[in-house]
Amino acid sequence: MHDTIPVTEVMVTDVTTAPPDSTVTEAAERIRDRDVSSIVVVREGAPVGIVTEGDFARQLCDRRDLGDARLEDVMSAPLTTIEPDAAVSDAADRLRTSDVEHLPIVDDGDLVGIVTAAELSYFIPQLLRPPITHESEPPKRVVRTDTQYERDDWTFEYHGADETTVSVGDVATFSKTVTEADVESFADVTGDTNRLHLEEPYAAETRFGRRIAHGVLALGLVSASLARLPGLTIYLSQEVSFRAPIDVDERVTARCEIVDDLGESKFRVATAVVDSDGAELLEGEAVVLVDDLPPADVLEEVPAD
Known part of the structure; x- marks a missing residue:
């Protein structure tokens, strides 16, 4: 960090x-x-x-x-x-x-x-790298997101040229609270049971002075934001710097901005995660491939559970 x-x-x-x-x-x-x-x-x-x-x-x-x-x-x-x-x-x-x-x-x-x-x-x-700045943000759009389910605590917004395609300047954000259950589940699923994330007395003796969430869990929120872009988004690469820790039960927002069209449906994306005060916790850059979504009628044939 x-x-x-x-x-x-x-x-x-x-x-x-x-x-x-x-x-x-x-x-x-x-x-x-x-x-x-x-x-x-x-x-x-x-x-x-x-x-x-x-x-x-x-x-x-x-x-x-x-x-x-x-x-x-x-x-x-x-x-x-x-x-x-x-x-x-x-x-x-x-x-x-x-x-x-x-x-x-x-x-x-x-x-x-x-x-x-x-x-x-x-x-x-x-x-x-110098920060990316724009005179204005594209308008908010409602896009088709083929996620299997959503939760009331999750918030997604998309600002883009239109609601069907990805283009330079488009911005997607995904927000949620990183809960105690999230940290414990992530530790169990990945095997990263570092006491820094799970035991308060142990974490109090580290440079952080408290428990913090896994850094890669924060990167997962970037993936969640990318998953809701127009189209079927496929991760190709990711560079990341972890600037500050995420506290347990902190609400954070992943922000993904399309900064370059690389051709052949590939895009370079500036990625970040910020806390509720706007302080940057994670910063990076991804390259993604955006395929067409399967036909909408396929959703009616796929079980929702």
């Missing part, structure tokens, strides 16, 4: 540094010899700037000779940093909003580590 993992758990502590009066040539050699992508410029123990491989490329375009240039002449400053007690998700958000790829971690003015966009993307790929 990325909101509960401090950035110190994923940072690199052996940071390559150099003083401001080092030459660019010396810095380039150090980057090459240590096989790193940046060098943090440090003055009297405090980080004051950074020079990356990209900076070297830009400087080479602007200057004929970098041999005598000093790091203080070419470094990026002021430096964008983050505190060691910040969460991994905070680091990803800062990288994205600051439009940087290297984020030094500073504690009381001292450099203690660094995290990069490349490394973080392996750990939580979706967090570095």
Whole structure:
């Protein structure tokens, strides 16, 4: 759960540094010899700037000779940093909003580590993608959903260009309360009987301090939302990042937005699960295949139990 993992758990502590009066040539050699992508410029123990491989490329375009240039002449400053007690998700958000790829971690003015966009993307790929925004949402539609049954506690909404086909910009949401019975049934069906999900005294001693629902159970709500798209939806792939835990008896909403038509009835879908306050618990991206539904008269021949 990325909101509960401090950035110190994923940072690199052996940071390559150099003083401001080092030459660019010396810095380039150090980057090459240590096989790193940046060098943090440090003055009297405090980080004051950074020079990356990209900076070297830009400087080479602007200057004929970098041999005598000093790091203080070419470094990026002021430096964008983050505190060691910040969460991994905070680091990803800062990288994205600051439009940087290297984020030094500073504690009381001292450099203690660094995290990069490349490394973080392996750990939580979706967090570095910019959020999808639209000027307006498509109108609400009533679609044919071939689910065998529904429950009063479940809520589904579909906003799309029309009620019969899937197209880019369409949005489906499915909401339900994740109950005690859901968690216990999921544990029994899957075999995931981790005490974190089932025993309050045990869970109280973990980093969460309480019982939480299975993360994959939340992903199942995404599947429930996709199942109610127009057509017969078939999962092809799913990337997912678990940003925060789901509490037992919490009402959550899965949101699926069609973001790309890949051709041949395949679509890329931005997927998320949020709590009742709108806080994001899960984020990801799926690829689905949308087949035609069987004829409507088939439903009359299939037993409803």
